[in-house]
Amino acid sequence: MKxxxxxxxxxxxxxxxxxxxxxxxxxxxxxxxxFLSRNDAHLITFPFTLINYLQLNNSIYIKIFKExxxxxxxxxxxxxxxxxxxxxxxxxMQSGFKNLLILLIIIPFWTSSLxxxxxxxxxxxxxxxxxxxxxxxxxxxxPLPLLFTDTSVMxxxxxxxxxxxxxxxxxxxxxLDDRLIDAARDLGANRLTTFRKIILPLTLPGxxxxxxxxFLPAMTIFYIPDLLGGSxxxxxxxxxxxxxxxxxxxxxxxxxxxxxxxxLAILLLIYWRSTRSNQSRDFL
Amino acid sequence: xxxxxxxxxxxxxxxxxHQILFDINLEVRNGEFLTLLGPSGCGKTTLLRLISxxxxxxxxxxxxxxxxxxxxxxxxxxxxxxxxxxxxxxxxTVYENVAFGLRCQRLPKQEIEERVLEVLKxxxxxxxxxxxxxxxxxxQQQRVAIARAVVNRPLVLLLDEPLSSLDYRLRKTxxxxxxxxxxxxxxxxxxxxxxxxxxxSMSDRVVVMHEGSxxxxxxPRQVYExxxxxxxxxxxxxxxxxxxxxxxxxENKMTVNIQGKERIIKSSRPFTIGQKAHVLVRPEDLxxxxxxxxxxxxxxxxxxxxxxxxxxxxxxxxxxxxxxQLVAATEFFDEDDDRLEYAIGEQVWATWLSGWEVILPYEx
Amino acid sequence: xxxxxxxxxxxxxxxFFYIPIIVLxxxxxxxxxxxxxxxxxxxxWYQELFSDMDLWVAVGHSFVLGIFAAxxxxxxxxLAAVCLYRYSFFGQxxxxxxxxxxxxxxxxxxxxxxxxxxxLLKISLGFWSLLLAHxxxxxxxxxxxxxxxxxxxxxxxxxxxxxLGAKDTVIFTRIILPLLWPALLAGWLLSFTLSLDDVIIxxxxxxxxxxxLPLKIYSMVRLGVKPEINALCSITFLLTLVVIVLSQLIGRxxx
Numbered sequence: 001m002k003x004x005x006x007x008x009x010x011x012x013x014x015x016x017x018x019x020x021x022x023x024x025x026x027x028x029x030x031x032x033x034x035f036l037s038r039n040d041a042h043l044i045t046f047p048f049t050l051i052n053y054l055q056l057n058n059s060i061y062i063k064i065f066k067e068x069x070x071x072x073x074x075x076x077x078x079x080x081x082x083x084x085x086x087x088x089x090x091x092x093m094q095s096g097f098k099n100l101l102i103l104l105i106i107i108p109f110w111t112s113s114l115x116x117x118x119x120x121x122x123x124x125x126x127x128x129x130x131x132x133x134x135x136x137x138x139x140x141x142x143p144l145p146l147l148f149t150d151t152s153v154m155x156x157x158x159x160x161x162x163x164x165x166x167x168x169x170x171x172x173x174x175x176l177d178d179r180l181i182d183a184a185r186d187l188g189a190n191r192l193t194t195f196r197k198i199i200l201p202l203t204l205p206g207x208x209x210x211x212x213x214x215f216l217p218a219m220t221i222f223y224i225p226d227l228l229g230g231s232x233x234x235x236x237x238x239x240x241x242x243x244x245x246x247x248x249x250x251x252x253x254x255x256x257x258x259x260x261x262x263x264l265a266i267l268l269l270i271y272w273r274s275t276r277s278n279q280s281r282d283f284l
Numbered sequence: 285x286x287x288x289x290x291x292x293x294x295x296x297x298x299x300x301x302h303q304i305l306f307d308i309n310l311e312v313r314n315g316e317f318l319t320l321l322g323p324s325g326c327g328k329t330t331l332l333r334l335i336s337x338x339x340x341x342x343x344x345x346x347x348x349x350x351x352x353x354x355x356x357x358x359x360x361x362x363x364x365x366x367x368x369x370x371x372x373x374x375x376x377t378v379y380e381n382v383a384f385g386l387r388c389q390r391l392p393k394q395e396i397e398e399r400v401l402e403v404l405k406x407x408x409x410x411x412x413x414x415x416x417x418x419x420x421x422x423x424q425q426q427r428v429a430i431a432r433a434v435v436n437r438p439l440v441l442l443l444d445e446p447l448s449s450l451d452y453r454l455r456k457t458x459x460x461x462x463x464x465x466x467x468x469x470x471x472x473x474x475x476x477x478x479x480x481x482x483x484x485s486m487s488d489r490v491v492v493m494h495e496g497s498x499x500x501x502x503x504p505r506q507v508y509e510x511x512x513x514x515x516x517x518x519x520x521x522x523x524x525x526x527x528x529x530x531x532x533x534x535e536n537k538m539t540v541n542i543q544g545k546e547r548i549i550k551s552s553r554p555f556t557i558g559q560k561a562h563v564l565v566r567p568e569d570l571x572x573x574x575x576x577x578x579x580x581x582x583x584x585x586x587x588x589x590x591x592x593x594x595x596x597x598x599x600x601x602x603x604x605x606x607x608x609q610l611v612a613a614t615e616f617f618d619e620d621d622d623r624l625e626y627a628i629g630e631q632v633w634a635t636w637l638s639g640w641e642v643i644l645p646y647e648x
Numbered sequence: 649x650x651x652x653x654x655x656x657x658x659x660x661x662x663x664f665f666y667i668p669i670i671v672l673x674x675x676x677x678x679x680x681x682x683x684x685x686x687x688x689x690x691x692x693w694y695q696e697l698f699s700d701m702d703l704w705v706a707v708g709h710s711f712v713l714g715i716f717a718a719x720x721x722x723x724x725x726x727l728a729a730v731c732l733y734r735y736s737f738f739g740q741x742x743x744x745x746x747x748x749x750x751x752x753x754x755x756x757x758x759x760x761x762x763x764x765x766x767x768l769l770k771i772s773l774g775f776w777s778l779l780l781a782h783x784x785x786x787x788x789x790x791x792x793x794x795x796x797x798x799x800x801x802x803x804x805x806x807x808x809x810x811x812l813g814a815k816d817t818v819i820f821t822r823i824i825l826p827l828l829w830p831a832l833l834a835g836w837l838l839s840f841t842l843s844l845d846d847v848i849i850x851x852x853x854x855x856x857x858x859x860x861l862p863l864k865i866y867s868m869v870r871l872g873v874k875p876e877i878n879a880l881c882s883i884t885f886l887l888t889l890v891v892i893v894l895s896q897l898i899g900r901x902x903x
Contacts, residue, residue, distance in 0.1 A: 007816035008735055011727040016739075018724055019746055022784040026761030033764055043767065086661050089654050101658075103896065108665045111888045112845040114862055115881040118869050119668035122675070122878075129671055159664070212752065220754040223847055227869060237756050237848075244760055244852065254764070257757050268752065338807060359813035371804035375826045385812035436812065 027261075034254035043250045052255035061239070061256070068236035071150075072218035075157040079165040079214045080207065082158070087169035087206075091176070102170065109163035117227055120156050121147065124228070148230040156228040157218050164217070165210035172206025208271045216264060236260060286350045289314040289439050289472050290335060290363075295344030297330055304330050306496045308344070312440070312474060313489075317466050319475045321483040322493035323519065328476045331493075332442050335474070336365045349439055359388070363440040364433035368448060370425045372417040378404070378428050379413040385436040403435040406468065423454050430465065440472040447482065459486050480520045484508060492516045514647050517564050524570060524611045526563040527646075530555050540643070543607050547583050551643045560646035569640040570613040572601055573633045574626070584633040587611070589626050601626060603634055669885060676878035693879040700876065703864060710844055710861040713775070717782035718839035724783070725790025725839075726832050730824055732791070733798045734806060750788040758785060759852035766853060773855030781853045782843045789842065790835035797831035798824075830898050837895040841888065 034052055036044050055061070090101055108116065123129045126143040134140045146152055176199065184194045222237030234242075236256070243253030290312035297305040305327045312318055320328040333339045334346060337358035346353050353361055364385075373381050379400060386396045404410040407427040417425055426446055433441055443462075447455045463486050466473045477483055483490050484504040492499045492507055492515075499519075500512045511517035514525070531546070532539040533556075538549050542563060555561065578584070590610065591602035601613045611634060626632065679690035697703065732743060750758075762784070766777045809819045825832075847862045854863055861884075868877055 004735075004737075005816035007820055008731065008737075011731050012735075012737060014724060015728045015731065015743070018784070018787070019743070022762070022765070022780060023746060023750055026758070026765040029764045029768065030757070030761045044764070082661065085657060089658055103892070104662060105665075107889060107892055108669075110841055110845075110892055111669070111885055112862065112865075112881075114845070114847050114865055114869070115672075115884055116668065118865075118877065118881060119672045121869070122672055123668050159668070162661075162665075216752065216754050220756040221848065222756065223866060237754075240756055240760065241851070244763065250760075250764065253760060257760060260754075261757060264752075264754070268749075336811065338811075358811045365808070365811050367804040367808060369802050369804055371802050371808040373805055373809070373823060374801075375823075384809070384814070388813035388815075388818060432808075432812070 030254045031258055033251055034258045036251050038249060038251055043248060049251075052251045053259075055252060056255060056259065064234055064236060064239050065259075068219045071154065071157070071235065072215050075154060075161065075218045076165075076211050076215045078154075078158050079162050080211065083162055083165035083169060083210065084207070087166045088173055091170050091173035105163055105166055105170075109167060113160050113221070114223065116160055117156055117224055120152075120159055121227060124152050124155070147228065148232065150229070150233070153225050153229040153233050156224045157221075160221070160224060161214045161218060164213040168209035168213060169203065169206045172203050172209070176202055212267060212271055215267070219260070287314060288312060288347075289349055290474075291347040292331075292335075293345050293347070295331075295334060295341045295346060297327070297334060297339065298342045304496055305334075305341075308498060310491065310498065310501070312472060315470060315472055316488040317463065317473045317475065317486060318489050318491065319477060319483040319487040320491050320493060321477060321480060321519075323478055325495075326493040327496040328478075328493050329444055332365070332444055332474065332476055335440070336363055336442050337361050359385075362438050363442055364436055364438040365442045365444065366426075366429045366433050366446050368445045370417075370429040370446075372425055372428055372432075374417055377414050377416055378409060378420070381417070381428055382432045382435050384432065389436075399435050403431045406434075406465070407431045422450050423458055426450075426458065430462075434469060434471065438471065440474060441466075443473060443475045445476055445478070448477070448479075455482070462486065484520070492519060494519065510642060511564070511644075513644060514562060514564075517642070517644070522567050522612055522614075524565045524567065526565065526609075528561050528563050528643075530557055530559045530561060533557060538643070543585060543605070545583050545585065547641075548638065549641060549643050550639065553643070553645070555643075555645070562644045562646055564642040564644065565611075565636045565640065567600070567612040567614040568598075569636050570611060571635050571637070572603060572613045572615065572626070573635070575631055575633070578633055581633050584635040587632055587634050589628055589630045589632055592626055592628060603632060605634065672878050673882045673885070676875065676882045678875070693875045697876050697879045697883075702859070703861075703880070706859040706861045706864040709775075709858055713778055713782060713860060714840045714843040717779055717786055717843045718836045720779075721783045721786035721790050721839045722832055722836045725787040725835060726794050726828070728787065729791045729794035729798060730820065730828075733795060747788045747791050750785070751792065755785075755846070755848035756852075759849040762849070763852045773853055775855075775858045777853040777855065778850060778858065778860065781849050782846065785846070785849060786839035786842055789838050790832075793835040793838060794828060794831045797828060801827060833898050834895050837891055837898075841891055 033044050035048050035050065037047060037049050037051065039045055090098065090105075093101070121128070124146040125131070126145070126147070128146070130146060131140075131143040135143065180198055180202070181194060184198045189197065219235065220237040220240070222235070222241045225233035225235045225238055240253050240256050240260075243249045243256065247253075288311040290310075292308050292310040295305065295308040295310075296303070308331060320331060322328050330339065334341050335348075337353065337356060337360075340354075348361055348363065358365075373384065376384070382400045382403060383396050386399060401410060401413075404413060407430060409424060409427055409431065412420065412424065412428075417428065420428065429446070430441070430443075446462075447458055450458060459482060462473075462475075475483075475486065484507075487504055489501060490504055490507050491501050494515045500507055500516045502510070507516060508520055511520065511523075517523045517525075526542045528540040528542040528547075530538050531541050536550055536552065538551060538555055539546055540549055540561060540563065547563075549563065572589075573584070585605050587603040587605040589601060590604045591600075593600040593602070598614050598616055601615070603611050603613060605611060613634065676693055677689050677691070679687040679692065728743070728747070731737070732740065758781075762777070762781045766773065766780075771777050771780075805823065806819060809823055814822070845862060847866055850860060850863055851866075854860060865877065865880065868874060
């Protein structure tokens with residue numbers, strides 16, 4: 001059509017205005033800020049400088065990056081190992097319970113992450129459930145320091161992020177065509193081969209979705225290491241938070257974010273490449 | 285009202301360097317039932333969408349009722365489309381669906397009611413006015429889709445494969461109903477289908493399309509009995525193709541050589557001596573005789589019966605000729621006539637009555 | 649018998665999810681303050697909770713914020729989903745990409761970027777900064793919810809409406825809205841919940857004058873475990889439950 005309708009023009013204007021101003025521009029500002037400096041009067045000022053990126057080359061920061069990566073990676077792996085069989089079993093269920101069971105996963109997914117984190121504290125603290133039971137059973141005679149360790153942070157992360165792995169896997173596995181599995185079995189493949197050669201490749205998009213949805217937050221949720229790991233635990237999220245709100249070094253914080261975002265972009269590229277062949281009309 | 289309600293001149297359509305339609309020239313006569321026939325991907329739906337206004341041609345002009353409609357949006361063209369999936373509004377009743385176009389035109393309520401009920405009566409759905417689409421059968425939904433388009437009194441109704449999702453029986457019934465409806469409403473119908481039997485049985489004229497071009501336009505009889513090229517001949521019905529060479533010409537009669545036998549064929553097309561040609565014979569025109577029945581086999585072709593397929597009213601014979609060509613013959617089955625008791629492996633003679641064949645210049 | 653490993657595996661994971669929360673709820677009724685030994689049923693912590701005025705102010709703020717944010721996000725996100733589906737326009741791919749990126753974007757990056765933006769635009773941190781931030785992160789979720797509903801429709805009904813003479817605005821009000829309202833409502837509920845629960849982004853763009861619930865909980869939890877918090881968490885959990893059931897019921901509704 002030669003001219004666009006009023007509705008189309010109005011809607012598109014509103015949408016572009018909002019997203020450009022509040023989504024695209026801010027991201028641009030962070031990138032710019034990473035190249036700026038700070039002084040006592042202003043949080044961000046000219047001149048342009050590369051000093052923030054150079055500072056990142058410091059072994060402390062590199063160590064934090066590595067550790068965050070490492071912990072997020074392990075968390076993702078654990079979530080995958082726990083979540084895949086879970087999602088598989090539920091997705092392939094025929095019974096009427098299935099909807100109820102899916103609902104029971106969605107509930108923790110929607111429950112405030114902070115609350116769930118807090119509930120973990122209750123379990124792990126010295127006077128918490130685990131210790132109380134172990135003491136009562138006589139297995140130990142003084143409380144185990146379960147909280148404020150690397151383990152507690154890991155447990156907290158997995159506890160919070162497991163639904164993010166399960167739900168995309170669930171959607172993906174549900175779409176698996178039974179007939180393909182039947183065909184493979186019919187042609188003589190045993191269970192392991194069928195899994196390796198048919199099910200695993202076909203569910204790969206779901207696996208990748210789940211991994212991305214777990215890995216990114218695992219690196220950047222700062223309140224989980226904060227609450228469950230105490231001051232010992234500094235991951236990437238804590239670092240950025242620290243730079244912005246305590247050290248008030250916005251340019252440095254921005255630089256850290258930019259580097260991290262680049263890593264994110266690479267991950268997304270891998271994801272996008274691998275799902276390009278699955279042309280569906282959904283978003284994720 | 286011009287005699288040609290729609291005219292396409294030099295119309296072509298390309299999307300992203302992919303050419304879909306090539307130089308289409310078409311005149312649609314007022315009041316006719318015209319069918320666009322062709323295999324999937326031949327461009328017939330695109331052509332429909334160019335007429336309805338949902339796509340614009342890359343080159344060429346489209347005239348509706350004499351007016352150039354370049355740039356005119358769909359609802360101002362006085363043509364309406366019945367979509368393959370019917371596209372009924374699921375949340376509206378039958379009445380509301382049919383009244384939709386009239387409501388958009390802001391006609392007075394009284395007039396809307398009159399026209400909607402009138403058209404519902406024509407499609408025999410007046411008792412279903414308050415139902416929702418999901419409560420109707422496929423055939424009923426289709427009638428609602430037609431009513432919804434027709435109530436706006438379009439010049440032309442465009443139907444995009446409306447019967448393809450119906451089962452066989454319903455299709456046959458709807459074919460007859462649509463034809464009757466068209467006569468009753470006296471609206472020009474442009475019908476798109478890939479089913480050649482459907483096209484032949486319903487249309488006043490058929491436009492045979494192939495890979496973006498129009499191959500032939502004619503009445504059903506013309507496209508079936510006098511195909512203008514091999515594409516048309518092969519797409520519509522079955523056909524046996526004999527390779528031949530012209531060896532003599534005598535006014536409009538030619539003598540051709542097929543597999544060593546000579547036959548005399550009439551043709552309005554000019555041929556030259558030595559020219560290669562294809563001689564086309566439809567299976568129902570091919571006669572098969574066993575050796576005991578015929579004496580003079582000068583212009584007959586020897587073969588062996590390879591397959592006998594009983595189809596209820598007819599018997600199809602697949603005969604392997606001595607040059608290894610497989611031909612198909614369809615004969616009407618008559619229980620009392622044991623001439624049709626052919627056995628696989630039997631030696632037979634194949635021929636046809638002169639005049640029932642079509643000769644075309646050789647095409648690769 | 650063959651299903652035993654599967655069933656026990658599933659049960660274990662479900663227990664993993666729910667035991668901490670159930671413990672929380674149970675102990676919100678425990679008479680004793682710090683001990684985990686059961687001292688008897690008591691509503692004491694709920695009473696203390698209800699009399700904590702500061703908390704209620706924060707709750708009220710969060711609700712107001714959530715309602716406004718969800719409503720505006722629903723409108724913008726709904727329009728975006730409809731436009732992405734129906735029209736092709738310049739930058740369409742960019743828009744798809746932007747929505748995609750927004751969903752996957754870690755909260756912290758969004759939080760700091762908005763902080764920088766607000767300080768640049770001299771928008772003081774408080775209700776308005778929170779509102780703008782919340783709307784922004786809710787929009788992509790509404791877009792996805794509504795979009796996945798709209799693609800399930802016969803794509804030709806919009807063309808049919810156009811064919812019959814309907815202008816885009818008419819198509820929107822008389823065809824799209826009636827068919828899409830369950831998805832819009834689901835998007836609203838999702839946005840409301842996200843807004844109510846958001847910690848990270850709010851952490852960066854909140855101001856001292858407009859306290860919201862999640863940040864209040866965060867600061868309370870950091871100071872140490874208080875039984876009051878158990879009660880608060882239990883109620884919040886219940887609220888979430890109600891919202892989820894509601895949205896599931898709406899999601900099943902046919903227009």
